[in-house]
Amino acid sequence: MRFTQGLYGYAVALFVCLAGAGVFLLVTPQSREEHxxxxxxxxxxxxxxxxxxxxxxxxxxxxxxxxxxxxxxxKGENGAAVLYLGYATAKREHAMFAQSNEQPAAGFASRMANTDKATGTQQVGGVAWEQRFREDKNQRSLVRVLPDVTLVITGTADWAELGELAARLQQRPQG
Structure with a gap:
């Protein structure tokens, strides 16, 4: 009986392969940190x-x-430019800030929030933001419609985190 034949040969070959894979995993650097x-x-x-x-x-x-x-x-609807800034929050949820002067403003806000239904308001720095919530997507949105631009902060982040981003927004001079 040869070493490479039969059940004994199969078992030895399987053991050698598994041992090789184990050695490979031991010597390969592994990072446990998220990137x-x-x-x-x-x-x-x-x-x-x-x-x-x-x-x-x-x-x-x-x-x-x-x-x-x-x-x-x-480019949004009607050719209006849209700016998107995406974040991983401190709790590693998603938040996105979007802005545009797209008209109608309600259409832009509803598209970004994935709903047109307001669920309440949230005060951020003395300014009222409209809250919207889409339960099936676990998506929360803060909407602020200004005369020249619509601001939307949306994502899976909680209301406090979305409000934290809203509080940091500042309008830069035009140009």
């Missing part, structure tokens, strides 16, 4: 400011332990 890519949005905000006829809103400073992880400028 969320951090993306600077300052250039995107500046570029957006050059394309719109109003002062752009953006966070004066990011909330503590939040990671800005996406940003882009896109």
């Amino acid at each position: 969320i890519p951090r993306l600077d949005y300052s250039i995107t905000v500046a570029n957006f400011g050059h394309t719109v006829p109003y002062g752009v809103w953006s966070p004066q400073q990011d909330p503590a332990d939040w990671v800005p992880n996406s940003n882009r400028i896109a």
Whole structure:
């Protein structure tokens, strides 16, 4: 009987393969830390400011332990420019800030919030933001419609975290 034949040979080959995989896993470095890519949005905000006829809103400073992880400028309905800033919050939920002068403003707000139903208001820095909640997506949204722009903060983050981002928003001078 040869070593490579029969059940005994199969068992030895299987053991050698499993031992090799075990050694590989032991010597391969493994990180237990999460890695969320951090993306600077300052250039995107500046570029957006050059394309719109109003002062752009953006966070004066990011909330503590939040990671800005996406940003882009896109075309919304009727060709209006839309700025998106995405975050992983301190509780590692998702939050996104969007703004546009798209008309009608109610349509933009409803599209960003995935609902047109207001559920209440939230005071942030003495300013009332409309709350919207879409239960099936666990999506909370804060909406503020201004004469020249609509601001929406939305995501799976809780109301307090969304309010924290809203409190940091500041309008930059036009141009």
